[in-house]
Amino acid sequence: MAKIDDVAKLANVSKGTVSNVFGRKRPVSKEVRERVLQAAKQLNYTPNHIARSLTTKQTMIIGLKIPYSKHLTLSSFQQNLISGVVTEASLYNYRVLIDTLAQDSVELPYLTTDPIDGVIILDPKREDERIALLHELNTPFVVIGKPQNSNVENVSFVNNNNEEIAFEVCDFLIQQGHEKILFLNAPECVTVSHDRKRGFLRAFHKNRLPCSERDNVFKKDMLEDPGTYGYEATLTYLVDQEYTAVIADTDKVALGILRALKELGKAVPDDVSVIAFSDDPVLSQGIDPPLTAVDLFASKLGSEAVKLLFSIMTKQDEVEQSVIVRAKLNVRKSSAVRK
Amino acid sequence: MAKIDDVAKLANVSKGTVSNVFGRKRPVSKEVRERVLQAAKQLNYTPNHIARSLTTKQTMIIGLKIPYSKHLTLSSFQQNLISGVVTEASLYNYRVLIDTLAQDSVELPYLTTDPIDGVIILDPKREDERIALLHELNTPFVVIGKPQNSNVENVSFVNNNNEEIAFEVCDFLIQQGHEKILFLNAPECVTVSHDRKRGFLRAFHKNRLPCSERDNVFKKDMLEDPGTYGYEATLTYLVDQEYTAVIADTDKVALGILRALKELGKAVPDDVSVIAFSDDPVLSQGIDPPLTAVDLFASKLGSEAVKLLFSIMTKQDEVEQSVIVRAKLNVRKSSAVRK
DNA sequence: TTGTACGCGTTATCAA
DNA sequence: TTGATAACGCGTACAA
Numbered sequence: 001m002a003k004i005d006d007v008a009k010l011a012n013v014s015k016g017t018v019s020n021v022f023g024r025k026r027p028v029s030k031e032v033r034e035r036v037l038q039a040a041k042q043l044n045y046t047p048n049h050i051a052r053s054l055t056t057k058q059t060m061i062i063g064l065k066i067p068y069s070k071h072l073t074l075s076s077f078q079q080n081l082i083s084g085v086v087t088e089a090s091l092y093n094y095r096v097l098i099d100t101l102a103q104d105s106v107e108l109p110y111l112t113t114d115p116i117d118g119v120i121i122l123d124p125k126r127e128d129e130r131i132a133l134l135h136e137l138n139t140p141f142v143v144i145g146k147p148q149n150s151n152v153e154n155v156s157f158v159n160n161n162n163e164e165i166a167f168e169v170c171d172f173l174i175q176q177g178h179e180k181i182l183f184l185n186a187p188e189c190v191t192v193s194h195d196r197k198r199g200f201l202r203a204f205h206k207n208r209l210p211c212s213e214r215d216n217v218f219k220k221d222m223l224e225d226p227g228t229y230g231y232e233a234t235l236t237y238l239v240d241q242e243y244t245a246v247i248a249d250t251d252k253v254a255l256g257i258l259r260a261l262k263e264l265g266k267a268v269p270d271d272v273s274v275i276a277f278s279d280d281p282v283l284s285q286g287i288d289p290p291l292t293a294v295d296l297f298a299s300k301l302g303s304e305a306v307k308l309l310f311s312i313m314t315k316q317d318e319v320e321q322s323v324i325v326r327a328k329l330n331v332r333k334s335s336a337v338r339k
Numbered sequence: 340m341a342k343i344d345d346v347a348k349l350a351n352v353s354k355g356t357v358s359n360v361f362g363r364k365r366p367v368s369k370e371v372r373e374r375v376l377q378a379a380k381q382l383n384y385t386p387n388h389i390a391r392s393l394t395t396k397q398t399m400i401i402g403l404k405i406p407y408s409k410h411l412t413l414s415s416f417q418q419n420l421i422s423g424v425v426t427e428a429s430l431y432n433y434r435v436l437i438d439t440l441a442q443d444s445v446e447l448p449y450l451t452t453d454p455i456d457g458v459i460i461l462d463p464k465r466e467d468e469r470i471a472l473l474h475e476l477n478t479p480f481v482v483i484g485k486p487q488n489s490n491v492e493n494v495s496f497v498n499n500n501n502e503e504i505a506f507e508v509c510d511f512l513i514q515q516g517h518e519k520i521l522f523l524n525a526p527e528c529v530t531v532s533h534d535r536k537r538g539f540l541r542a543f544h545k546n547r548l549p550c551s552e553r554d555n556v557f558k559k560d561m562l563e564d565p566g567t568y569g570y571e572a573t574l575t576y577l578v579d580q581e582y583t584a585v586i587a588d589t590d591k592v593a594l595g596i597l598r599a600l601k602e603l604g605k606a607v608p609d610d611v612s613v614i615a616f617s618d619d620p621v622l623s624q625g626i627d628p629p630l631t632a633v634d635l636f637a638s639k640l641g642s643e644a645v646k647l648l649f650s651i652m653t654k655q656d657e658v659e660q661s662v663i664v665r666a667k668l669n670v671r672k673s674s675a676v677r678k
Numbered sequence: 679t680t681g682t683a684c685g686c687g688t689t690a691t692c693a694a
Numbered sequence: 695t696t697g698a699t700a701a702c703g704c705g706t707a708c709a710a
Binding site for chain 2: 703704705706707708
Binding site for chain 2: 001022023024044046047048049050051052053054059060061074076079080082083086087090093095096097098099100107109110111112113114115136137138227252255258259283285286287288
């Protein structure tokens with residue numbers, strides 16, 4: 001690998017000049033630039049990222065921390081979100097370091113700082129250690145979801161209007177005549193699940209309908225297979241109970257629900273309405289019947305997080321900022337007026 | 340941010356000793372180690388990744404180059420592949436840098452080497468410039484797909500048995516009585532599409548059936564929306580022609596096909612059989628009718644690529660190696676014996 | 679265990 | 695303005 005000195009020597013200039021040709025920090029005469037670029041090409045030289053980063057303290061990389069267990073594939077929500085982050089970051093000439101190594105599980109010889117200029121954090125927990133640490137280290141970061149750290153102020157985040165949209169979905173079903181509705185919610189450890197539950201329950205209160213805590217079911221954990229979750233929960237709760245509608249945490253959960261309902265001999269939407277929190281329009285529309293679903297705009301959550309992160313990285317003042325990505329209910333054929 | 344000198348001073352030892360405590364390169368007496376760790380904790384010190392990388396020439400990061408245009412979301416194949424790469428890499432204590440910035444499009448002030456120890460390349464083209472460059476730079480790399488660079492020897496890769504599986508799918512349909520089969524293939528620029536086309540055509544030859552080049556359609560480019568591709572191609576080719584079966588490049592293409600067939604008043608599988616190259620079992624099984632599909636094991640392609648990459652990064656001898664991930668045809672309900 | 683040269687650029691300072 | 699020189703960033707590794 002050629003280095004800057006080699007190029008300088010070949011082009012008959014100093015290191016500094018070569019640096020200025022590539023770094024564009026100071027103007028270099030056209031003549032000299034040509035000579036340097038020529039030499040660089042000949043030697044196949046490209047500035048060394050590590051060495052540059054060491055002095056500039058910029059890596060042109062942002063991190064994306066996805067808490068996730070080995071041997072588990074990423075959900076379509078996470079995957080779409082990655083897509084949004086990667087795409088948006090590329091507009092800033094930044095790349096994305098996917099980090100699934102949990103901070104605290106890194107063994108000593110591998111423990112280092114992250115070679116990044118900023119971070120996006122997913123699936124915040126209550127009193128999330130990652131948030132506390134980033135705050136200590138003064139690393140710019142943005143949370144996707146709802147941060148809940150009591151000791152850390154000024155946490156910027158991007159989130160859906162979870163309570164609102166859950167309220168809207170549930171209210172929509174109630175307006176259609178449904179009174180017994182089952183909510184197969186996200187895992188309890190994820191902060192958004194509580195917001196959704198609140199919106200869900202509020203819709204019953206507003207309409208002066210009775211509802212039980214039991215109508216809200218939390219997914220066991222992040223590990224449980226979503227299809228199985230929907231399938232088994234449906235078989236469990238829709239046999240005796242008189243539920244006429246089910247709200248699913250994700251579209252894959254909805255697929256499990258549909259499969260189970262078919263086995264139970266219940267028609268969709270005639271016997272049971274199904275609505276999902278989804279993020280894959282192709283999937284929703286491809287299912288038969290096309291799925292009434294809430295689009296969370298995962299990709300937009302990702303791109304907005306990147307924008308917010310860069311506004312933080314750029315400015316000095318650490319003002320808390322937040323962006324709410326409004327989810328949207330797309331009514332299709334899997335839900336209908338209760339008969 | 341505290342640095343190594345601060346810790347050394349506070350613990351009353353030299354830089355080197357602190358380095359050895361964190362780097363585990365040489366043994367340090369328990370007593371001293373405790374003192375150093377204590378001091379580090381107090382100062383909130385973590386070794387600087389950049390500085391360490393500069394001397395060790397290891398970043399503990401592997402790159403994943405995904406050629407991809409702005410504002411396009413990643414396909415489920417790509418997303419699952421990322422998932423496999425990230426998961427496997429974490430077993431080696433490595434992280435993954437997602438790189439969608441095309442080498443040649445990077446403007447001067449941003450041009451640097453990649454801070455990585457090895458790379459995985461997706462969607463290789465013929466005479467792929469990235470491959471040529473990596474070879475020049477002597478960077479360990481693995482291709483996912485079929486490398487076709489005439490000037491570069493010893494390219495290791497991971498691939499599906501594309502020709503074989505395309506043959507198998509087509510032959511399967513022919514055995515079921517189909518004689519006019521449409522193949523909505525991947526874009527021509529991607530090397531795998533040609534292998535699949537070859538297998539597709541070979542099945543006709545083996546069965547002594549006539550077939551036309553026109554029965555193989557290439558996707559316009561990587562940009563075209565897969566759902567639209569399937570939808571429009573179906574409307575175009577299945578109106579006059581007497582095709583009784585369609586093979587789709589991806590499951591999303593298949594969804595477009597199903598939508599179009601419904602509009603044309605053709606039943607699946609009674610009038611037309613549909614088979615897709617897919618990688619999402621939940622999706623395939625969720626569609627009605629459940630999709631007969633080829634699982635490409637995208638996630639496994641990713642994890643195998645990582646394993647291969649590490650075997651290259653570890654060894655001195657650059658022996659070409661390749662791994663073939665055998666795709667599998669899962670027969671479900673969208674295909675049937677021709678009536 | 680300590681001292682120190684080194685890795686590879688960037689940048690501030692000085693000179694022309 | 696442009697070019698050259700030298701100090702610097704932060705660890706690692708080898709000689710002492």
